[in-house]
Amino acid sequence: MSATFLCPLHRQWLQSHPTAALALFYTALDHAQSCREQGIVAQAFSHLGCAWEAADIGLRGLNDDKQALVLGLTHSAMLLADVLPHCQGDLTSTDVLRHTQQCLVREHQLAYADQHLKGIILACIKALGQGTRWFEQWQQSNHVVH
Numbered sequence: 001m002s003a004t005f006l007c008p009l010h011r012q013w014l015q016s017h018p019t020a021a022l023a024l025f026y027t028a029l030d031h032a033q034s035c036r037e038q039g040i041v042a043q044a045f046s047h048l049g050c051a052w053e054a055a056d057i058g059l060r061g062l063n064d065d066k067q068a069l070v071l072g073l074t075h076s077a078m079l080l081a082d083v084l085p086h087c088q089g090d091l092t093s094t095d096v097l098r099h100t101q102q103c104l105v106r107e108h109q110l111a112y113a114d115q116h117l118k119g120i121i122l123a124c125i126k127a128l129g130q131g132t133r134w135f136e137q138w139q140q141s142n143h144v145v146h
Contacts, residue, residue, distance in 0.1 A: 005049030014054060018061025025054040025072055032079065041086045048083060052076040052096070056103055066117055070107060073100060074124040078131075097128045104128070 006014065014021040032047035055073035062069065077100035081093035108121040 005046065005053050011053070011057070014057045015061060018058050021054045021058040022062065022065060022069065025051050025058060025069075025076070028054060029072070029076055029079075032076075036079070036083065041083055045080070045083050045087045048076055048080040052080050052100075059103065059107060066107070066111070066114075067120055070104065070117070070121055070124055073103065074127060077128060101125050101128045 004011070014024065028047045028051035032044045032051055035041075035044035035047060052073065055069055055076055059066070059069040059073055077096050081096045084091060084093045084096065104121050104125050108118055108125070111117045111121060
């Protein structure tokens with residue numbers, strides 16, 4: 001899958017500064033949600049793509065905030081998958097959800113002894129397979145604030 005929303009220079013810089021990737025994730029997600037609420041799907045798509053890619057970069061580069069990044073990557077993937085049918089391009093909702101599941105499988109393998117994080121990752125993988133409603137229900141039932 002070739003899904004890049006950030007330019008190569010920005011992506012490379014964020015990979016060297018993963019804390020900035022986390023900050024970009026939160027900013028882009030806020031902008032995307034605002035655009036979605038206003039019905040500006042094209043802008044929501046761009047911001048969601050940036051949030052999704054920034055969460056992935058942050059997840060690969062940071063050892064802290066893993067839970068927030070796992071939830072953020074999952075949340076942004078589901079929102080991105082939701083707006084994709086309204087946008088043109090080769091990227092599909094299924095591509096986004098599967099790619100995100102693969103990223104989370106990698107993180108699950110790296111989470112060795114952290115059973116709490118592993119449980120969250122497995123729940124997110126399951127949610128990506130079942131869709132957004134399951135994820136929202138899981139967040140509410142586990143009192144997970146994102």
